[in-house]
Structure formats: C-alpha cells, structure tokens
Amino acid sequence: MRLFAYMDSDAYQALLRNGRIIGSPEHSGFQDFAPAYGWLSDVMRGRIGQAPDGCHPGWPVFAWAIRNGLTPLAYDRENEHPKSDEANGASFLVGFDAPDGSCLLSDFDDWHYVLNNWFLPSCGSAAEDLAGEVEAFEALCERRGCDPYRGEGPPEVESARRANWERIVDFPDVNGSAQATLWELKAEWVFLAKARSYSAVKGMAKPLRTQFNCSQVA
Template sequence: MKLWTIQNFNLYEKFKETKSFNADENYVWDDIIFQYKWMVEQMKKRIGLPTSEKIKYPIWAWCQWNGVKQKRPDLRYSAHLPKGTNGVLLELEVNDKSVLLSDFDDFNGVLNYGYLTDTEEEYDKFYNELERYGVCHEDLYNLDKSSNLLNHYRAKLYDSWERIFDLERDIVDESWSGRKENQSIQATLWEVKWEQVISCKKFVAR
C-alpha cells in the first residue's frame, strides 16, 4: 500500500541515522488524548499490538488526501505543518496489514466528541433525545460526570465512531456525508522504517 506522511525536517535528519521512527507522545494535545487513546485501542484490535511497549501512539499518514484524483498531498496548500516549518513529505510502501485506514472527515467528528451518522435526521434524533433528558453534549464529554443515562449514550456515541473504518459503506445522503470519490482517507501505523521510504520531498510549510 502506498502512503504519504508529512514530518518535520529535523525528525527526518534523525530518521536517516536511526532508520525508524514512531510518534512522540509529547506532541499529543491534552484535550484530544482521549480520542487518540481510543484510536490506539482500535489499532490494537484491528492490526495488532505495536512492536515495542515504548510505542504509545500512531504515526499518521495519508492514503488519499483529497479524493481519488488527488491521493498525494499537495504541498502548495497550508496547514500541513505550522507556517514556515521545514518539512518533508515521505512516500511510503507498507504492508497493508500494518495499517489502519479511516475516514479523515469523520475522524474530525471523533476529535470533536460528536455522534457520527449517515444522515442529518439520525444526528438530530440523537441530540434531541439527550435534550429531552436534560443532557447536553458537554455532559457527555465531561467524564467526571457519570450516570446510567450518560453511560448509555456514551456507549452509543463510541459505537458510532467505528463507522470511520467502514470505507466501503454506501453513502445515504451526499449532502450530509459528501461524495465517495471526494473522500479523504487517513492511515495510522505504529512506526515507519527506512526501507519503506520510496521518495522524500522537502518543503517549507505555507
């Protein structure tokens, strides 16, 4: 499987010596650490454990950056790295079994602790039910709060997140989910090895 990962140039310089790299947990923001840990558990379940106990979080890469016609990330766009940062785009060839693919846009819903659905009607139904019980989105997100009701709806919320891995599902409503051919597909893997690198493109982030 061909993937692309964008990394800081300083990491790349070290990578040339170490011949492998994995994620630095110091760069995981505290406010999304729950969602990252959820992804880690999904990876363990779906592709197996990391090769070392020292590996805590995944490396992120692109399988399909912006639809089927633009799989490779376009470095002319901003937000790949902080503006002015020296970076590298590494093209990789990796074993399919070592990668977990997921829908990038849906994962943004996970990061926002949102309920993922195929239609707007399903989405509204979930949050309208919460409102009838006097519960709001912030109550679900606040894990210090606990009750049978909250735990029930949290379980439904977490179950909905697993749809990000179902990349072959039918699109019910394109106005809600977008067109399949425009799908952005991200990849997570435990580590990157030097022998997996096909090419390297240096750039300065815009």
C-alpha cells in the same frame, strides 16, 4: 500500501538516525485529542495487532493515503506547497510503502467527529439525511440532562455517541480524503523524501524544488 507523511526536519532526521519514527505525544501539538487517539489505538489493536516493542500504545503515526482525491504528491503540485502545512512544520513530504497489515485506513472527514467527541450518524457525515439521527441523539441528551457536544454523559449517552464511530475505518473515503495510522514508520520503507521549502534543509539559501533519496540528506 503506498502512503505519504508530512514531517518537520527534526522528525525526518530522527527517521534517518533511528531507522524508524513512532508516535509521541511529547512531540505533538495535539495532546488535547489524547482520548480520540486512544480510541483509535484500541481499534488498531483489534484490527492490525498490538504495538511493537518501544511504540507508544496510545499514540499512532499518521499518514495520508489520499488527500482531496489526489495523492499527497499530486496535491502538493496542485496547491503549490500549502502554506498552512509548512507553518505546522511539514517541511518534508515522505513517501513510503507500508507492508500489508501494518496500517489502518480511516475516513479523514469523519475522524473529526471522533476528535471532537461528537455523535456520528450511521451513514456518516456526508449522508443527505442526518437530521433525524442527530435530533434523536440530542433529545436523548436533553432527557439525561447533559450537553450533546460538551463533556461526558451517562453510559447510555456515551454508548450512543460512539455507536457509529468505527464506520470511519469500515468505510474510509478513498475517493476523497483517507488517512492511515501505523504504530511505526520504518526508514527502509521510504522511497521518496521531498523538501517542501528551502528551510527544510539547513544551509539552503533558496527554495529547493527537487526530489531526492533519504540518504542524501543527513
């Protein structure tokens, strides 16, 4: 499967140096979402197998399959290298071909329900009739004396909250925005590395608007 990952310069250099990159909470700005990452890792184990040796068992590598209906390469061209991405350290766009069975697709929009520990309706967040299921869940939380959007509730509440979460991997929006998670990303899979700004490559004095092979940047 053809995928794309945004990386900062350090991650890209690690990919070249080590031959792969793996998920690492120490290098992530999203440690607060560890429970959601752990849940998704459990789903990955059930669908694509255990993490290989040396990979973090609860922190996958994230990549894009499709972004707002476009490949990330086309998305970059359409949006002139979104500044919000660059500010988050996305200096490189790396394209790679993931082998069959090495990644798990999931719906990017509905993933945010898992990240925020929210109830996800059975037809997903894009369904037209959400009110009935949401109201029923909120009523359950009220009866059990817990907040439907904050903290943990009793087992009955948490079971209801998570009942539909796996729909994010059952029905990823491949026409909108779909992400992929992997245990590792290997350098041998890479077919493209694109610097998204002059700051991506040390010594560059002006923006670089070209594409090059991994071996050309060290």
